[in-house]
Amino acid sequence: xxxxxxxxxxxxxxxxxxxxxxxxxxxxxxxxxxxxxxxxxxxxxxxxxxxxxxxxxxxxxxxxxxxxxxxxxxxxxxxxxxxxxxxxxxxxxxxxxxxxxxxxxxxxxxxxxxxxxxxxxxxxxxxxxxxxxxxxxxxxxxxxxxxxxxxxxxxxxxxxxxxxxxxxxxxxxxxxxxxxxxxxxxxxxxxxxxxxxxxxxxxxxxxxxxxxxxxxxxxxxxxxxxxxxxxxxxxxxxx
Numbered sequence: 472x473x474x475x476x477x478x479x480x481x482x483x484x485x486x487x488x489x490x491x492x493x494x495x496x497x498x499x500x501x502x503x504x505x506x507x508x509x510x511x512x513x514x515x516x517x518x519x520x521x522x523x524x525x526x527x528x529x530x531x532x533x534x535x536x537x538x539x540x541x542x543x544x545x546x547x548x549x550x551x552x553x554x555x556x557x558x559x560x561x562x563x564x565x566x567x568x569x570x571x572x573x574x575x576x577x578x579x580x581x582x583x584x585x586x587x588x589x590x591x592x593x594x595x596x597x598x599x600x601x602x603x604x605x606x607x608x609x610x611x612x613x614x615x616x617x618x619x620x621x622x623x624x625x626x627x628x629x630x631x632x633x634x635x636x637x638x639x640x641x642x643x644x645x646x647x648x649x650x651x652x653x654x655x656x657x658x659x660x661x662x663x664x665x666x667x668x669x670x671x672x673x674x675x676x677x678x679x680x681x682x683x684x685x686x687x688x689x690x691x692x693x694x695x696x697x698x699x700x701x702x703x704x705x706x707x708x709x710x
Contacts, residue, residue: 479505479515479670484647491637493565493661497700501670502650506619509648510540510666521614530532536564539613543620543650545604553584553603556592557610570611578606582632587643596614598626599625616640618649622678634660658692666699 479501486492494500507513511534512528520527525534548556557575565575571707579588585597593602601623608616621633625678637647637660651657657664658678666674666681674684678692685695 479508482667482670482674483674484665484675486646487662488646489641489644490662491641491647491649491660493657493664494648494667495654495657495664496650496667497651500629500667502667503619504670505667506617506648506650507542510617511540522680526567536611539608539611539615539616541604541608541616541618541621543623546601547556547600547603552589552591553579553595554588556603557607560607561610565676566611575606578609582606585630594625598629601625602629602632605636611634614645616645616647618647620651621649621650622653630656654691654696664692666696668700 482501482505494502504513505665508515509522509527510533511520514528520534520661524539525537527534541630548559549557555577557681558571561571561575561582568646576585576588579585582605584599584602584606587599592600592603602625603622610616625633641645642664646660649657649661660679663675663677664681665672674681676684678695681695681699682688682690687694687698700703
């Protein structure tokens with residue numbers, strides 16, 4: 472609760488092991504606030520969050536150890552090199568020093584950052600920084616990945632890499648919670664979708680189930696989203 476404004480209101484969600492759950496909503500709907508509560512950056516005024524049975528309020532370290540988190544506005548220590556930053560994050564998770572450097576180099580190569588691993592992050596492009604953030608979130612092989620607006624700043628190759636990560640995690644039974652405005656990607660990748668508006672979950676289900684809730688046959692997820700959130704579609708604008 473922020474002053475008189477309730478950012479998230481009575482949200483109850485269970486995200487299943489091994490699924491990709493897409494959280495959709497208009498700007499200001501409560502997506503980022505909800506995700507910050509899930510990862511322990513904000514404390515709810517009521518209720519709790521459980522990660523594999525661990526309360527984020529009572530057992531924050533145990534819960535966070537299982538998660539990788541990519542915020543909508545990542546922070547990087549730009550006076551470190553890319554490799555130094557990955558090793559720094561790995562050290563926070565107390566990873567085995569004998570294997571962590573190998574893991575870091577694998578991620579650097581996967582995200583095509585090998586030519587820049589010894590360069591200061593301040594010299595990276597926006598897309599390179601975004602790829603480094605993804606690498607840091609994956610350094611400890613998290614069981615649960617929470618991603619706020621993952622496609623922002625990524626070029627087509629970066630988006631393809633991200634989709635490959637999601638598919639690989641799902642094959643291993645890992646779980647992804649993703650908030651996004653990229654509805655085609657949500658429709659392509661997600662097992663279930665939740666739509667949040669005004670701090671409340673107003674629709675929940677598979678993309679097909681949401682079409683049925685919206686009374687739309689054969690429409691896109693974009694059509695469903697606009698109808699369920701009562702957004703007016705402007706067909707033409709004479710400028």
